[in-house]
Amino acid sequence: MATSSSVPSPPGVSAPLLLRSLGAHLESGHGLVALDANDRILVASQEARQLLDLPEGCDGHRLGEVGADYRLLRVIDACRHAEAAVEREIADPGRLVVVKAFPVPHKRVSAMVLVRDETRLRRLERVRRDFVTNVSHELRTPITAIRLMVETLEKGALTQPEVARQFVQRIALEVGHMSQMVEELLELSTIESGDRALNFESVSVNDLLSAVDRLLPLAEERSLEVTLDIAGDTPQVLGDPRRLGQVLRNLVHNAIKFTPPHGRITVAARPRADGHRVELRVSDTGIGIRPEDLPRIFERFWKADSSRQRDGEGSGLGLAIARHVVEAHGGSISVESEPRHGATFIVELPAAGDEAPVPPPSDADDDDDGEEAGTPFTTP
Ligand SMILES: Nc1ncnc2c1ncn2[C@@H]1O[C@H](COP(=O)(O)OP(=O)(O)OP(=O)(O)O)[C@@H](O)[C@H]1O
Numbered sequence: 001m002a003t004s005s006s007v008p009s010p011p012g013v014s015a016p017l018l019l020r021s022l023g024a025h026l027e028s029g030h031g032l033v034a035l036d037a038n039d040r041i042l043v044a045s046q047e048a049r050q051l052l053d054l055p056e057g058c059d060g061h062r063l064g065e066v067g068a069d070y071r072l073l074r075v076i077d078a079c080r081h082a083e084a085a086v087e088r089e090i091a092d093p094g095r096l097v098v099v100k101a102f103p104v105p106h107k108r109v110s111a112m113v114l115v116r117d118e119t120r121l122r123r124l125e126r127v128r129r130d131f132v133t134n135v136s137h138e139l140r141t142p143i144t145a146i147r148l149m150v151e152t153l154e155k156g157a158l159t160q161p162e163v164a165r166q167f168v169q170r171i172a173l174e175v176g177h178m179s180q181m182v183e184e185l186l187e188l189s190t191i192e193s194g195d196r197a198l199n200f201e202s203v204s205v206n207d208l209l210s211a212v213d214r215l216l217p218l219a220e221e222r223s224l225e226v227t228l229d230i231a232g233d234t235p236q237v238l239g240d241p242r243r244l245g246q247v248l249r250n251l252v253h254n255a256i257k258f259t260p261p262h263g264r265i266t267v268a269a270r271p272r273a274d275g276h277r278v279e280l281r282v283s284d285t286g287i288g289i290r291p292e293d294l295p296r297i298f299e300r301f302w303k304a305d306s307s308r309q310r311d312g313e314g315s316g317l318g319l320a321i322a323r324h325v326v327e328a329h330g331g332s333i334s335v336e337s338e339p340r341h342g343a344t345f346i347v348e349l350p351a352a353g354d355e356a357p358v359p360p361p362s363d364a365d366d367d368d369d370g371e372e373a374g375t376p377f378t379t380p
């Protein structure tokens with residue numbers, strides 16, 4: 001393939017040279033293509049080539065010859081016709097590129113195309129929109145319920161002490177759900193902002209599991225049997241006991257919520273074969289999770305349809321928080337489940353005695369759920 005040297009250069013500083021250095025200084029995610037009157041590429045910056053799928057060494061060739069996308073050709077045609085700037089989106093699965101073509105009154109350069117990658121920006125916009133929708137939805141249900149109960153009380157139910165007492169109890173319950181959700185949201189944003197460091201220490205699995213003690217009465221109330229199964233050679237874990245306790249509590253609380261009476265919940269711990277990691281498993285014999293739901297389970301606000309119907313049971317934030325916390329420890333969390341055959345959540349954490357964990361780099365774009373991962377905790 002010919003290179004830009006095949007384009008004859010005018011004397012002095014050539015336009016392509018100027019444009020090339022301009023292209024090299026554009027921000028990342030931005031590219032530039034300059035064309036002559038025959039749609040021959042004078043310069044295509046590296047970013048532009050990537051974003052528009054143009055081959056390396058395309059300079060000096062016509063756009064049509066190098067397999068340029070028809071939508072790009074149309075934008076350029078439109079700008080030539082209109083003799084004005086024309087901007088369009090080129091959307092492909094997983095990528096959104098905005099191209100802006102404008103005519104250039106120059107004897108060699110006849111049109112320029114600025115290209116920018118808007119994939120991430122659009123995804124963030126969608127995440128923010130979904131977030132606001134979800135928060136409003138989650139708040140609307142309890143607020144409506146509270147309003148109705150207050151109205152009924154005002155209309156006379158206050159004079160019926162038994163009815164009034166029930167309503168006030170329901171109101172207190174709804175307020176409790178709302179404040180739990182607000183707390184969870186604050187927790188998530190603190191985690192994501194990386195403001196609060198993790199307090200790493202060596203902690204025994206026994207100590208970690210004591211965090212679930214306070215859920216045992218609830219399990220008993222629902223006739224569920226909870227068994228702890230800690231292998232004798234399980235090493236200590238390197239982590240923040242408070243945060244990890246919170247993760248385990250959410251997993252066990254979920255197991256309690258989604259297991260019908262007389263089911264079993266097992267919390268097990270054992271060392272991984274390499275000895276550097278500890279595996280914690282929370283299994284239940286409950287309703288399980290549909291295969292199509294498994295990839296979404298750690299998204300914030302995600303709830304299975306069946307749990308969505310039970311308003312007030314939770315806001316779908318617990319597992320999102322759990323994932324952030326575990327990953328900030330350099331660990332991982334996963335789930336195995338079959339509908340009606342229970343679910344098992346597997347948390348892997350670094351064993352104490354190893355190097356301090358390095359949290360994975362925050363990369364919101366890796367989230368196929370479209371959720372922004374944010375910056376994990378900073379290690380002390
Ligand atoms: N052990 C489980 N068995 C079956 N489904 C589960 C289990 N754990 C979680 N789920 C499903 O995943 C959803 C998300 O769980 P998550 O812990 O994030 O939220 P939640 O428990 O609904 O609310 P929150 O934890 O914020 O109070 C649940 O609503 C439920 O549909």
Ligand SMILES: [Mg+2]
Nearest residue numbers: 250254314318
């Ligand atoms: Mg939960």
